[in-house]
Amino acid sequence: MAVLSSAKRLLPWGRASAGGVSGGLRALLGTDGGGGRSLLPSRWKSSQPQLDPVDRSDEEGGGDIDWDNLGFGLTPTDYMYVMRCSQEEGGFSRGELARYGNIELSPSSGVLNYGQGLFEGLKAYRRADGPGYMLFRPEENARRMQHGAGRMCMPSPSVEQFVHAVKQTVLANRRWVPPQGKGALYIRPLLIGSGAILGLAPAPEYTFMIYAAPVGTYFKEGMAAINLLVEEEIHRAMPGGTGGVKTISNYAPVLKAQMDARSKGFADVLYLDSVHKRYVEEASSCNLFVVKGGAIATPATEGTILPGVTRRSIIELARDSGYQVEERLVSIDDLISADEVFCTGTAVGITPVSTITYQGTRYEFRTGEDTLSKKLYTTLTSIQMGLAEDKKGWTVTVD
Secondary structure: OOOOOOOOOEOOOOOOOHHHOOOOOEEEOOOOOOOOOOOOOOOOOOOOOOOOOOOOOOOOOOOOOOHHHOOOOOOOOOEEEEEEEEOOOOOOOOOEEEEOOOEEOOOOEHHHHHOOEEEOOEEEEEOOOOOOEEEEOHHHHHHHHHHHHHHOOOOOOOHHHHHHHHHHHHHHOHHHOOOOOOOEEEEEEEEEEOOEOOOOOOOOEEEEEEEEEEEOOOOOOOOOOEEEEEEOOOOOOOOOOOOOOOEHHHOHHHHHHHHHHHHOOOOEEEEEOOOOOOEEEEEOOOEEEEEEOOEEEEEOOOOOOOOOHHHHHHHHHHHHOOOEEEEEOOEHHHHHOOOEEEEEEOOOEEEEEEEEEEOOEEEEOOOOOOOHHHHHHHHHHHHHOOOOOOOOOOEEEEO
16 A cells, blocks of 8 residues: 655644634644655645646556455545635635645534534546546535535535536546446545634634545445344434435434444344334435335435435436336335335445345345346446446546
8 A cells, every 4th residue: 555645734724713712723734743844835825726746656556455355444545635714705715635634623613513514425437438537426416515514504615616626636546546347436525614613603614625535345245235224213314404414413323223233234224214213214324215016216305314416316217217216205114015125325336135124024125137226236337437328417527
């Protein structure tokens, strides 16, 4: 694995906030503890991001990674993208690429004290027809972040700023994009309340940043079908809450149920609605589809379920193929009587479900090559990786 270049540099993100509290966010970039050379200019610049030289000697792979056994874990790459704004500025300006590394936050920052933060997830693939890379519907991730930012009282980058930052992050970390068919570069945009605040209120300053890591399959089962457990006591979201936006505060509360399920041999948990406790919502990190006869159903996104980009794409592809797709309430009875069940998400892709356990009874579903999930998986991934014509204009080329 490549070693991160040693660099110690504090970005001047701090700003005096109300009450005279010193502003808190400065990036501590890739340090070896010995005060290595600076990789960034001494002042923050709002102009076009300047790309520091990247080692291109290993363009087809990142260091000593075993691409054939690449799971879903953090592999530090070379660069991250950073952009900030304050309440006075009213919006984000152009950001910069910086060496990947730790950041410093004020103990009183909004994200640490009140969970004022959002994140997104998308992937970049190597093109099949030549040099360059492919993104899949990044503008949808940008719009979802904007929607979430409105709910969390945060400013958000424009769609153009978001997509530009993603492209810059991919190009800066291009040697970490797995070979065709071996995985993808997972891209994680973050939007956080980085300014210092004591009372419950929106932060005075915000930071948008993106980092990336090469990944393979999300579940330890790889491409095999997974086993899920229906959770009846712990709920992921509630009406009027934030289940429909990708806020960071949605995820830690489900860790208890997820870890308990995994200790029993299940891959993940399915959550029920918090009011009636009989309607299926989603898993810890992915949406759900059920197939019965020639009809497909997926829980409607009405505030408690995250509107996934992959979910939306699968609905369109299935309808284009002549299937009836319903977005509606999906009861536990609908679930256990289904012929086929599968999950969708950026991280999980399209993952078939082999069994679901509910109230101690295990229910089995159809899996294999002749299933709808397999057909949709092939169609979707062929578009994402440039192996099939993109008739919908979903992909964005980065080169």
